Amino acid sequence: MSVRLLALIPVAVAISLALSAAVDAVALPLFLDTTGTILATALAGPVVGIAVGALTSAVNTLRNPTFWPFVVVQIIVALYAGFAARAALFRSLKTAVPAGLGLGVIASVTSTPISYFVFGCTTTGGIALTTALGKALGLPPLGACFFGSFVSDFGDKAVTFALVATVLHALPRRTAARFPLALRAIGAA
């Protein structure tokens, strides 16, 4: 791995974790905690993205120990973002947002079994409450758990994809050209 990609990884993890300050400031129900994973993948491919995802989970674990098993979701996100970048789906918001919605579904499908079997759907307060709502609506336990994960992931991943596409387009070409996948991700190569 080149030193440039090595230097990118800690910065991308920090981006994922620092964005919570921006989210808190605008009071939107988002996490954006996969931004660094998706951005690093779009710039440098899924191997770098997986490293960012694993480290993000590790650092998150220091804050909330229940985050660690969800490292699997971060890896799936990196792999999906890798396909999206190769297919140039970051070329506009019109392609990035649907791709993000698709990831929202995949991320909820991946996180539901972890959330259900390991934590009894109590990973975060928000997910616990939406799961309770799902139960109240008459969904079976696993369905209610999926409902909880889906509500939290679906919009979040679409906004994350839109944000990453905006960043990639705002990046000077001279800078973007130094990363192996960046120009292809925005359909410029």
Added chain:
Amino acid sequence: MTPLALEEVTFWYPATETPALRDVALEVAAGEIVALVGKVGAGASTLLLVAADLAPRVTGGRLAGAVRRRARSGIVLPTPWTQLSGMAFTVWDEVAFGPANLGWPGHEIARHVDHALERLEIVSLAARDPVTLSGGELQRVIVAGLLAMDPDLMLLDEPTAELDPAGARSVWRLLRLLAGEGKAIVVATSELDAVPDVADQVVWLDDGAVRAIGTPQLLAEDAACDDGLGTTVARIWRAAGLAPPYPLTVADAVRRWP
């Protein structure tokens, strides 16, 4: 043997048409200090990256011409906080980062690090966490980190930008000492008043090309003063309508005062 020679070097950054350096030729001898001066964007930083073998190897881009290095080089970049290794939790470990990466034995590392801390007058900071330091302290730590790697060719980009006048003077004094020990030094600086006492050779860069090479007396010429690159004393002497050649430093001016 010349530690660094650039022959007709032209360099383009990636995804750009206009070269950042154009036909630059330069030789730096052991024991010599070369100062690079010019306006912002003149190409001094790029020239240092080329000399350090970072451009185009790391930056990407394209290089025409030839660069001959016959010495191990090290570079200090302009912003100290982006040069922190991120791997060290004390100043001592931060300075030891480079030598440890070179795989030197522990006692060699300790000797070089202690010596570098002494020379930069930051022994008292050795146990501090680098992220708690001021900009000026950090700049000294980064220069110490370069020194600890014991390069024969030292490349410095605005090494005194974050320092107070006393701190800047001590860094310039140190560079003269190091040159006296045989190191070749290239320094890009906008602190023009320091250049006459520090540099043996001045390279004036303009729009990526060498406009003039000469002794520091270059900074007292009309052309340099017109471009804002004269020393303060030279510009005042000229503005007062006093006769050329203009003095470079306060000491020169005192000698010449009628």
Added chain:
Amino acid sequence: MRTLHPFTLLAVAAALPALAWILPAPGGGLATLLVALSLTLTPGASPGPAGTGISRSWRPGLVVFRTALFTAAPFWLFLLLLHDVRTTVAIGLRISTMVASFVWLAAVLAPDRLVEATVARGWSVTAAYLFAATLSAVPVLKARARRIVEAQRCRGLSPRGSVANRFRALRALALPLVLSALHEVDERTLALESRGLVSGARRTSLAPPPDRVVERVVRWGLLLLCLAALVRRLA
């Protein structure tokens, strides 16, 4: 505890939650939780590194124990909301073991010792760099994010009102943060290259933490214990 080899601390913090899930509930979870909670009361456990959310202002002594309890408490509430008492106790004990083990680990694991341990073990410098540089970068970028929020507010950015307004505000906050961070990657790369960081290279360990035979035995023992428990559970 801080004098133990970092790999031993990691092994203990990994083995306890693993055993909590492998051993039959509720006895297994109760046993592992008791061990984990008693670890949080051992001397040498101090408030965790910056950015972990563990406050330094708390009274020393019970700091780590209380942090573990306060972090685990909400899960019991959520579990009761969603499950019957038996399931709540089973899952609650497991989650609490995990929380207590990791909170204890964050308090006793000195990042510099872990970096030196990996280097001394002959691992590539890449792993040590990624771990240490990430821990350094997170608080720096979090502080910058807060400064950007304050600066944009001073310039009249309103993060309230309609959802569209909030998204516009989010863009104005997130873009400068991400772009400035990416710009720094370039300078960091040049600095690391010039300071001899080469991916995969062997680096000199500056202060290798001592690794006693008894600690190695404990680590292997924990691994075997987990495997034996798993085999017995699956049998």
